[in-house]
Amino acid sequence: MDKxxxxxxxxxxxxxxxxxxxxxxxxxxxTLAKRSDDTFAFKAGTLYPMLHTMEQQGMLSxxxxxxxxxxxxxxxxxxxxxxxxxxxxxxxxxYQKAIQRVLEGGAGYAMA
Amino acid sequence: xxxxxKAGEAIKNAGEGAAGEVEQYVQSVCSQIRFAKARDAVxxxxxxxxxxxxxxxxxxxxxxxxxxxxxxxSMGDPIAVGTELDRTHxxxxxxxLIALTVLCIGIGFFCQQLGSEMSLRALLSTQLASLIVGxxxxxxxxxxxFTLIGKHAGxxxxxxxxxxxxLLLISPRLWGRSVxxxxxxxxxxxxxxxxxxxxxxxxxRGVLLSGVCTVAAMLAVSLIPSFTSMTLVFIVGVALMxxxxxxxxxxxxxxxxxxxxxxxxxxxxxxxxxxxAGSEYRTxxxxxxxxxxxxxxxxxxxxxxxxxxxxLVGTGSLPLDMMHHPATxxxxxxxxxxxxxxxxxxxxxxxxxVIHSLGWLPCAAIVGAIxxxxxxxxxxCRRQKNVLGYLVSLAVICTFILEIVVYLCNSVGIHFVxxxxxxxxxxxxxxxxxxxxxxxxxxxxxxxGKWVRDAAPREEIRKRSRIAWDQGRLxxxxxxxxxxx
Numbered sequence: 358m359d360k361x362x363x364x365x366x367x368x369x370x371x372x373x374x375x376x377x378x379x380x381x382x383x384x385x386x387x388t389l390a391k392r393s394d395d396t397f398a399f400k401a402g403t404l405y406p407m408l409h410t411m412e413q414q415g416m417l418s419x420x421x422x423x424x425x426x427x428x429x430x431x432x433x434x435x436x437x438x439x440x441x442x443x444x445x446x447x448x449x450x451x452y453q454k455a456i457q458r459v460l461e462g463g464a465g466y467a468m469a
Numbered sequence: 470x471x472x473x474x475k476a477g478e479a480i481k482n483a484g485e486g487a488a489g490e491v492e493q494y495v496q497s498v499c500s501q502i503r504f505a506k507a508r509d510a511v512x513x514x515x516x517x518x519x520x521x522x523x524x525x526x527x528x529x530x531x532x533x534x535x536x537x538x539x540x541x542x543s544m545g546d547p548i549a550v551g552t553e554l555d556r557t558h559x560x561x562x563x564x565x566l567i568a569l570t571v572l573c574i575g576i577g578f579f580c581q582q583l584g585s586e587m588s589l590r591a592l593l594s595t596q597l598a599s600l601i602v603g604x605x606x607x608x609x610x611x612x613x614x615f616t617l618i619g620k621h622a623g624x625x626x627x628x629x630x631x632x633x634x635x636l637l638l639i640s641p642r643l644w645g646r647s648v649x650x651x652x653x654x655x656x657x658x659x660x661x662x663x664x665x666x667x668x669x670x671x672x673x674r675g676v677l678l679s680g681v682c683t684v685a686a687m688l689a690v691s692l693i694p695s696f697t698s699m700t701l702v703f704i705v706g707v708a709l710m711x712x713x714x715x716x717x718x719x720x721x722x723x724x725x726x727x728x729x730x731x732x733x734x735x736x737x738x739x740x741x742x743x744x745x746a747g748s749e750y751r752t753x754x755x756x757x758x759x760x761x762x763x764x765x766x767x768x769x770x771x772x773x774x775x776x777x778x779x780x781l782v783g784t785g786s787l788p789l790d791m792m793h794h795p796a797t798x799x800x801x802x803x804x805x806x807x808x809x810x811x812x813x814x815x816x817x818x819x820x821x822x823v824i825h826s827l828g829w830l831p832c833a834a835i836v837g838a839i840x841x842x843x844x845x846x847x848x849x850c851r852r853q854k855n856v857l858g859y860l861v862s863l864a865v866i867c868t869f870i871l872e873i874v875v876y877l878c879n880s881v882g883i884h885f886v887x888x889x890x891x892x893x894x895x896x897x898x899x900x901x902x903x904x905x906x907x908x909x910x911x912x913x914x915x916x917x918g919k920w921v922r923d924a925a926p927r928e929e930i931r932k933r934s935r936i937a938w939d940q941g942r943l944x945x946x947x948x949x950x951x952x953x954x
Contacts, residue, residue, distance in 0.1 A: 382514065383521045401518055402498075402545025405511075406553035413557055421922075427521070430514050 369449055370397065371407060372434065372442040375417065379433040382408065408432055416441055491519045494541045501551025506920040507558035519544070563849060563915045569842040570607075570893065570908050574600075574901070576835055577894035584815030584822040586808060596897050603905035610909025616921055618910075619857040622663030626682060629653065629660040633689045647693050652903045654698040657686045658705040658864035659910065665709045666857045669923075672721030676729045679710050697875060697887040705867045707734055709860055718856055754885040761882060768818060769882025771811050775825040776881075782828040817888045819895045820880045836877070839894060843869050849915045858918035865911045 374385050382404060389397045411417045416438035419430050434442065495515045499508045519540050526536035544550065578596065582589045593600075618625060633653045640649035664682040668675030683706030690699045707730070713719055714726045745751045757765035761773055771791075779785035784803075791806045793799065801809065807822055808814050814822040824832045843866060850862040869892045876891040878884075890896030892904045 383518045387525070398543070400543060400545045401515075401522075402547075402550035402553075405514065405518075406550065406557060409511075409554060409557045427517050428513060429517060 366449065367399070367403070367407065368411075369442075369445040370399075371404070371411075372416075372438065372445060375432055375434045376439065376442050379431045381429040381431050411438070490537050490541065491516065491523070494519070494544065494547055497547035498544075498551040498554065501548060502555045502558055504555075504558050504560055504920075506917055507554075510920055510922060511554055511558070515544070558920070560916045563845075563912055566842065566845050566849065566908075566912060566915070569838065569845060570905075573839055573842055573893040574905075576838055577891075577897075577901075580819045580823055580835065580894060581815045581897065583826055584808065584811075584813075584819055596901070599898050599901045603902040606902055606906040607909035607912075610906050611913050611916065613909075613913060615861060615910060615913040615917065616857060618659060618663040618861055619666045622660075622667040626660035626664050626686075629657055630685065630689050633657070634692070637692055646695055649899070650690075650693045651695060651698060652899045654690045654693065654695065654702065655868060655903050655907065657690065657702055658709075658868050659861060659907075661686060661702070661706050662709055662857075662860040662864040665713050666860050669713070669718045669856060670720040672719055673725060673729050675719045675721075676710060676714065676726045679706070679713075680730065680733065683707070683710070695887065697889060700886070701868065701871045701875075701889070704871055705864055708867050709864060712863060713856075713860065716856075716859075751885070758883050758885055766882060766884060768812065768879075769884055772818065772821045772880060772882050775807070775811065775821055779824045780828045782830050785825045785828070787825075813888075816890075816895055816897075818880060819891065820876070835894070836873075839869075839873060839892060842893075843873070846911055853914065853918050855918055855921040856923045858914040858921060862911050862914045862918075865907045868907065 370389060371385060374380055374388060380388070382401065386399050386401055386404060389399050408417065412419055412432070414437075415435060417432045418435050419432050421428050421430050423429070495512050498515060499512050502508045502511060519537075522540040522543070523533070523536045526539060527533060531539070578589070578592060581596075582592045585592065587595075633650050636650040636653055637647045640647040642648065661679075661683055665679045668679045671678070683703065686702045686706065687699050690702050710730050711727075714723055714730065717723065719726050745755075753765070758769065760766065761770050763770040774788045774791070775785065778787060787803055787806050791810050792801060792803070794801050795809055807825055811818050811821060813819075820832055820835070823835060846862065846866050846869075850859060850866060853859040853862060872889045872892050875886050875889045876895065878886065879888045890900045890904070893901065893908070896904065
């Protein structure tokens with residue numbers, strides 16, 4: 358998979374995962390890999406700086422819970438974060454439609 | 470740099486084996502993060518991630534060494550990751566609050582000069598030493614680790630109390646009050662905040678002990694003697710304890726803790742009220758507030774006169790009798806009149822002078838500036854996630870609010886509580902230094918509070934059940950205290 362395609366939508370992926378429920382870092386990477394059938398092998402070293410930056414900007418908030426003898430840091434969307442998620446979703450849908458239109462439109466001219 | 474050396478040592482000492490490799494990696498990443506407090510939080514998160522990854526891979530059948538190497542590789546280059554994290558974890562100063570502090574100090578000098586005979590230059594030269602010491606105190610408090618207030622709460626509180634008592638003995642007295650001890654009294658709320666923090670998770674016992682600390686502080690302050698400062702310490706202490714109860718930090722049943730706090734408070738206040746009602750001096754002070762008799766409430770009388778003649782903007786008119794010198798009766802200039810008739814036109818009654826000389830709107834703007842500072846601070850305080858940062862910043866904010874209320878009351882002639890200063894604006898000298906130091910502490914909690922993690926072992930322990938069943942073994946531990954819902 359072209360790297361550029363992945364990094365552009367990285368924020369959208371992370372936000373949408375958190376939109377479903379509160380998650381911790383490893384859980385996000387694991388879920389992404391499983392759902393995308395390993396297409397998205399998100400590097401943890403990319404994920405954590407992104408999560409921390411989003412928290413600084415007020416998109417996410419975090420809390421700690423201990424589970425299995427470990428202290429996990431869970432992230433959740435703030436109201437601002439939910440706004441950003443819906444914005445990014447709309448962007449993605451518009452982008453998808455535009456690409457689809459170009460691809461389909463091409464078929465009409467191909468046999469000219 | 471020291472922290473890089475420490476990280477290097479940690480890597481060397483990390484030892485052999487899987488745990489050692491993980492630790493080495495985490496330390497490599499964290500060595501790139503310049504801000505020390507953030508390093509610990511990040512290290513825990515990365516370590517947990519790697520451990521879970523390795524465990525999952527081992528469950529899938531990978532060998533331990535292979536799993537560790539894969540986990541570390543999938544994280545990425547430690548230096549690159551660390552540099553990214555360093556970029557996000559930089560302490561951000563609360564610029565808005567700093568700007569408001571500087572503004573209020575500037576306003577203060579302007580208003581003080583307005584009410585005094587000195588030129589601005591002369592005033593600044595007398596206040597220069599306080600300004601320098603104040604700035605140093607503020608900077609010192611700002612860069613100091615405020616968590617020390619929590620870590621050494623007991624020692625700090627004892628030190629403040631002993632310091633107060635020592636000052637009572639050596640300080641000069643003005644109108645019967647020990648001057649330096651009054652400044653010290655403003656620092657006591659910090660000590661109380663530290664003690665309330667220390668009492669977390671101790672339930673009703675914690676509330677009682679916090680109460681004992683507040684009462685001890687009140688008694689020390691009452692020796693100054695200052696009923697007003699004692700009331701300030703009392704209100705701040707009760708506010709801190711109420712906040713701690715409301716947020717569940719004492720860890721017990723909230724209604725029981727509230728009763729433990731407020732029953733003695735109500736009894737105490739009632740007793741004090743009875744005592745006041747029985748004291749001729751105090752009742753006279755209260756009633757004279759409302760009569761505005763110039764003999765009993767001189768400053769209230771003068772304030773009222775000046776306010777009645779004041780304009781919205783611009784210099785107000787003076788009553789006829791103020792156009793003559795109070796002692797000689799000779800005719801005087803309007804500009805001299807206020808300074809001669811209103812004592813403390815540049816200190817205690819600074820606002821009254823502003824109302825007369827500049828008008829109601831400028832006065833409202835000045836009060837607005839200090840209120841904006843308090844509001845900005847409160848907004849930042851509410852965002853604090855850690856207990857100590859919240860309590861310490863709340864203590865400073867409450868102190869400022871009470872001082873402002875008392876000052877405004879006095880300015881309109883309600884003088885049965887003795888004048889305190891308008892923070893940063895009316896007090897010069899040591900008052901300015903103390904208030905700047907308090908602002909430094911406040912800003913410090915906002916600077917690093919984000920990365921401070923409260924140790925919550927008491928809460929965790931209290932949630933454990935006495936009876937546990939694990940792998941065919943029943944354990945009953947009577948030493949664990951059951952948390953009541």
